Amino acid sequence: MNKILVLEDEPMLADMMSSYLESFGYEITLSDNYDEALSFAYENHFDLLIFDVKIIGGNGFDLLDELRNSGVKTPCIFTTSLNGINDVTKGFKAGCDDYIKKPFELAELLLRVENILKRNFCQNSQDIVINEHLKFDILQKRLLKDDKPVLLSKKESKLLALFLQNKNRILSREEIYSQIWDYDELPSELSLRVYVRNLRKIVGEDRIISHSKLGYEYA
Structure with missing residues (x-):
């Protein structure tokens, strides 16, 4: 409706x-x-x-x-x-x-x-369904829970979009940095870990897998 x-x-x-x-x-x-x-x-x-x-x-x-x-x-x-x-x-x-x-x-x-x-x-019509309650508007970079917006930072939204568009593929940290951080910003491993931790709390701890020395995978 x-x-x-x-x-x-x-x-x-x-x-x-x-x-x-x-x-x-x-x-x-x-x-x-x-x-x-x-x-x-x-x-x-x-x-x-x-x-x-x-x-x-x-x-x-x-x-x-x-x-x-x-x-x-x-x-x-x-x-x-x-x-x-x-x-x-x-x-x-x-x-x-x-x-x-x-x-x-x-x-x-x-x-x-x-x-x-x-x-x-x-x-x-490019909503990506995450589960029965969550979906992500890939064009507006907006996460919805039961059709109500979920507050994400700009980088968290971009990171979630990147994961969803590359499901079951390991993304290296360098690839993530190039997609999430602007050219005049200094990428931060600590910040990336915080963004990943925050997203795990929302989409599920087991959905974002950390591969030692390789990067992250959304499964």
């Missing part, structure tokens, strides 16, 4: 959008203000965001811009009465995928939702 975060501060419209989309099988989370929507987007995994622009505590443009800058790539539709070309341009520059002008028909909204989710599925 696709999960959608709807940010709309007009209660009647929010209820109409929620009920209509739920009738087509979507799971809807409603919010009516900037801060709450920001928290929802950070703490949960959504397949789509639908943001009004004029909202309590800020505006949808700034909210999406903040999410994009923090690495959230979930597709977004703006709904707004601001329909000048400058507003449309600002919306797309903030990182939206579609822009629907108010007032709109709910059937039109549904068509746009279906189109974006279909397109996004084709682009992002």
